[in-house]
Amino acid sequence: MTRFTKGHGTENDFVLVPDLDGTLELTAAQVQRLADRHAGLGGDGVIRVVPTRLASEAAVRGQAGQAAWFMDYRNADGSLAEMCxxxxxxxxxxxxxxGLVSGDRFEIATRAGRKTVRTTAEGFAVDLGPWRLVDEPAARRDGFDIMVRPRHGKPVPALSLDLGNPHAVVMLPDGIDLAALDLTEPPQTQPVQPGGVNVEFVRPVGPGRIEMRVHERGVGETRSCGTGAAAAALATRFWSGVEDESPWLVDVPGGRLRVTPLPGGRVELAGPAELVADGEFHQ
Structure with missing residues (x-):
């Protein structure tokens, strides 16, 4: 029997499993069962809530002095992920x-390093940390560095960004309908990304505002992707030629997120978070 809480952020949903004494060993098969939308609880991922000092990875345990709790995130297919x-x-x-943290600002540990969280009127804002263009010389020379081909579509240029996890952002050319894209299978990339990549398809809506759909590695299309929204906003900002710190609004199928570039090459993601159910899961 496993205790759980179900929650979502702009309909990107997760099963949270508390492991306050660090004794629970989640297997890939268990994660798949929990995330299964027919035989389990259903979710885009599973998050184990564990004290940072009890994490199995040394790099994570090293964050314990500043972040008491580790977000042990798994994709729906059971694979480990850097963060979400x-x-x-x-x-x-x-x-x-x-009541595991106090105050309106605190740190959490992830496989992509410590993240600072602050409470806001809409929910929470998270400093996602540093980001980078994967191949900046090619990006500044050509505007892209990778090709992406969605199912039943033609290859289109994309921009690779690293936000602690990998992303490829496509600005859809005129004549391609964002809503009509078939994202039931992972888009193909050239060069091939051996570890997989999250692919965001973007359409401008107005100044400082875009629409986005995303195919997440290890999951499939999701209603929202936080790091994907940040990558999409940062890529659009790059293509605009005005790389300032103005916030961007990103509309996803599950709602709206706010992305704000920060000094020092960092980026903040803000939006709602809801906990909708608690219970016990019999495996």
Whole structure:
């Protein structure tokens, strides 16, 4: 029997499993079962809530001095992931509800390093940390560095960004309908990304505002992706030629997120987080 909490951030949903004494060993098969939308609880991912000092990875345990709690994030297919932008807010909401953190600003540990969380009127804002263009010389020379081909579509240029996890952002050319894209299978990339990549398809809506759909590695199309929204906004900002710190609004199928570039090459993601159910899962 496993205790759980179900939550979502702009309908990017997760199963949170508390492991306050660090004794629970989640297997890939268990994660798949929990995330299964027919035989389990259903979710885009599973988050184990564990004290940072009890994490199995040394690099994570090294964050324990500043971040008491580790967001042990797994994709729905059971694979480990560095972090999840929307997941950080849902994780934060759980920590606050359970009284595991105090104050309106605190740190959490992830495989992509410590993340600073602050409470906001809309939910939570998370400093996702440093980001970078994967091949900046090619990006500044050509505007892209990778080709992406969605199912039943033609290859289109994309921009690779690293936000602690990998992304490829496509600005859809005129004549391609964002809503009509078939994202039931992973888009193909050239060069091939051996570890997989999150692919965001973007359409401008107005000044400082874009629409986005995303195919997440290890999951499939999701209603939202936090780091993907940040990558999409940063890529659009790059293509605009005005690389200032103005915030961007990103509309996803599950709602709206705010992305704000920060000094020092960092970026903040803000949006809602909701905890919707608690219970016990019999495996």
């Amino acid at each position: 932008g929307n997941g950080t807010r849902v994780f934060a909401a759980y920590l606050v509800r359970e």
